[in-house]
Amino acid sequence: FRNMRLVRILEFPVIFLGSTPWKTPSLYTLMNYADMGMGTWYPMGGMFSVVESMVRLAEEHGAVFHYNAEVEHIHTHNGLARGISLNGQMMEADLILSTGDYHHTESALLEEKDRSYSEKYWKKRKMAPSALLFYIGLNKRINGLLHHNLFFDEDFDRHAEEIYKTPKWPEKPAIYVSCSSKTDSGVAPSGFENLIVLIPVAPGLTDSEEIKKRYFEMSIDRIEKLTGESLRQHIVYKRMYAHSDFSVDYHAFQGNAYGLANTLDQTAIFRPSLRSRKLKNLFYAGQLTVPGPGVPPVIISGYVASRQIDAYLKSTSV
Ligand SMILES: Cc1cc2nc3c(=O)[nH]c(=O)nc-3n(C[C@H](O)[C@H](O)[C@H](O)COP(=O)(O)OP(=O)(O)OC[C@H]3O[C@@H](n4cnc5c(N)ncnc54)[C@H](O)[C@@H]3O)c2cc1C
Numbered sequence: 001f002r003n004m005r006l007v008r009i010l011e012f013p014v015i016f017l018g019s020t021p022w023k024t025p026s027l028y029t030l031m032n033y034a035d036m037g038m039g040t041w042y043p044m045g046g047m048f049s050v051v052e053s054m055v056r057l058a059e060e061h062g063a064v065f066h067y068n069a070e071v072e073h074i075h076t077h078n079g080l081a082r083g084i085s086l087n088g089q090m091m092e093a094d095l096i097l098s099t100g101d102y103h104h105t106e107s108a109l110l111e112e113k114d115r116s117y118s119e120k121y122w123k124k125r126k127m128a129p130s131a132l133l134f135y136i137g138l139n140k141r142i143n144g145l146l147h148h149n150l151f152f153d154e155d156f157d158r159h160a161e162e163i164y165k166t167p168k169w170p171e172k173p174a175i176y177v178s179c180s181s182k183t184d185s186g187v188a189p190s191g192f193e194n195l196i197v198l199i200p201v202a203p204g205l206t207d208s209e210e211i212k213k214r215y216f217e218m219s220i221d222r223i224e225k226l227t228g229e230s231l232r233q234h235i236v237y238k239r240m241y242a243h244s245d246f247s248v249d250y251h252a253f254q255g256n257a258y259g260l261a262n263t264l265d266q267t268a269i270f271r272p273s274l275r276s277r278k279l280k281n282l283f284y285a286g287q288l289t290v291p292g293p294g295v296p297p298v299i300i301s302g303y304v305a306s307r308q309i310d311a312y313l314k315s316t317s318v
Pocket of ligand 1: 069070071072099100101104131133198249250251257258259285286287288292293294295296298
């Protein structure tokens with residue numbers, strides 16, 4: 001393609017995989033095909049409606065959910081996981097599938113003797129980017145926006161290098177703005193708009209209120225300039241979210257938002273394994289194991305782990 005806008009549109013999703021687009025294996029153009037050939041879909045009610053459907057389906061099959069509950073420890077004995085501490089209560093288990101951050105499970109929930117990977121191993125892993133996010137509610141409609149908006153008014157190559165080559169807070173980043181109220185009238189009151197601004201940033205950076213505010217102001221300036229609409233005095237809700245929030249809320253290693261990068265040497269068997277090397281009945285799924293980050297891959301990860309669990313249960317049943 002010679003048109004730089006087309007090139008950027010094709011490159012932007014690839015940046016979340018864990019490398020600059022020009023260093024990413026061409027196999028991942030499959031992502032572009034999925035976007036453009038198969039279409040971009042939106043679940044009415046937002047992504048949380050997918051979660052609600054999965055919860056309903058799991059409960060129909062007998063699953064019980066414990067909300068606002070923190071797993072504090074995995075108890076082990078003789079090469080087997082025996083149970084968990086959940087909000088201070090011991091719960092016994094025949095087997096455990098951990099779908100939380102893999103590094104957190106290993107380093108915070110297991111004793112050193114039960115860990116499959118050392119801290120040295122984790123330090124050498126390449127993480128996919130983190131994200132600086134702004135959740136914004138506006139008490140007016142914005143004409144210049146669609147549901148999905150990519151702003152390439154700044155140097156995207158430089159931004160990509162500031163994520164991967166010389167990791168630092170980007171000088172003039174590309175931004176993505178989602179305005180789901182354009183499609184879904186249920187996500188904002190009538191006459192209001194619901195925005196999420198996303199700036200991909202290098203993992204492991206230190207964020208602060210001051211840094212977040214600076215990028216917030218910059219994003220608002222650019223959206224105002226490019227849409228020709230005033231925003232500031234119409235903001236009725238604002239929340240800023242970055243690395244430290246991902247670490248606190250999700251125990252995300254290095255504050256990552258997209259798990260372990262999908263580089264060639266971190267693909268398939270080169271990723272942390274779906275099954276613990278130390279505890280026969282401890283399994284993993286999610287964005288730090290196989291196949292990789294993204295909602296469809298983590299669902300596949302759960303499916304592949306369930307097949308391994310089936311095989312394990314068959315092998316142990318008499
Ligand atoms: C801003 C953003 C935009 C994205 N956009 C897309 C997109 O357009 N398309 C796409 O495919 N993917 C997208 N992704 C990526 C996708 O959301 C993730 O890859 C996916 O949700 C990871 O799923 P997971 O189950 O591995 O981890 P998570 O969704 O993080 O789930 C793990 C859960 O475990 C919990 N947990 C961790 N430790 C404990 C503990 N000790 N006790 C109890 N609970 C614990 C966490 O709180 C969390 O709820 C996006 C991600 C972000 C942040």
